[in-house]
Amino acid sequence: MTQGPIHLQVAVSYALPRVGLPAAVSFRKWVAAALKGRIREADLAIRLVDAKEGRALNRHYRGKDDATNVLSFPGQLDQTIKLPRGVTMPLLGDLVICAPVVAREARDQDKALAAHYAHLTVHGTLHLLGWDHADDKEAEAMEQLERQILSELGIDDPYAAERPA
Numbered sequence: 001m002t003q004g005p006i007h008l009q010v011a012v013s014y015a016l017p018r019v020g021l022p023a024a025v026s027f028r029k030w031v032a033a034a035l036k037g038r039i040r041e042a043d044l045a046i047r048l049v050d051a052k053e054g055r056a057l058n059r060h061y062r063g064k065d066d067a068t069n070v071l072s073f074p075g076q077l078d079q080t081i082k083l084p085r086g087v088t089m090p091l092l093g094d095l096v097i098c099a100p101v102v103a104r105e106a107r108d109q110d111k112a113l114a115a116h117y118a119h120l121t122v123h124g125t126l127h128l129l130g131w132d133h134a135d136d137k138e139a140e141a142m143e144q145l146e147r148q149i150l151s152e153l154g155i156d157d158p159y160a161a162e163r164p165a
Contacts, residue, residue, distance in 0.1 A: 005040075006035055006040060007040065008031065008032055009043040009044075010024070010027060010028040010031050010043075010045075012027050012047075012048070013046070015047060015048060015050065016048060016049065016050045020103075020113070021099055022117050026114070026118075027117075030118045030122055030125075031044065033122065033149050033150075033152060034126055035129075036149075038129060039090075039129065041090060042091075042092035044075070044093055044095065045094045046095045046096075046097060046121070047095070049096055049098055049099065051067045051098060051100045051101065052067075053096075053098075054068065055067040058071060067100070068101060069097065069101045069120050070095060070097050070123060072093060072094075072095055072124045073093050073094040074093040074127070074128050075091035075093035075094070075128070092128045095124040097117070097120060111158065115158070116158070118150060118153060119146065119150060122150060126145065
């Protein structure tokens with residue numbers, strides 16, 4: 001585990017009206033929480049999109065003809081980009097978050113919208129770090145880590161409602 005402050009550059013772009021969407025500062029906080037103790041410096045981009053763009057990206061990159069909540073595009077951690085004043089940081093990757101899907105899921109799952117955005121941002125950031133959920137063992141490990149990170153942010157277990165009573 002790495003210690004010390006995280007040097008983080010998060011670029012957030014909104015490809016749809018920002019009304020009701022979290023501010024860039026919130027996304028930066030959620031990314032920093034996911035990276036804490038795992039990586040010391042990184043640069044990543046988050047793009048919030050509408051259903052049309054989300055669907056097109058999901059179809060192109062994953063072969064699935066529907067919009068999904070979050071897509072992760074890992075960068076190369078050994079590549080760096082030049083920032084002002086000669087600072088360089090590893091390029092972690094990009095997240096694409098489909099706002100209408102997130103809103104629908106939050107409503108359908110009776111979750112606070114901001115908490116759902118936080119969860120999906122943490123989830124996507126962990127994918128950028130190499131975490132996956134291709135099998136049950138990986139899924140449980142990733143979900144446990146998400147629970148821990150979200151708990152540190154004061155956010156309830158996002159998987160609690162999905163578990164049988």
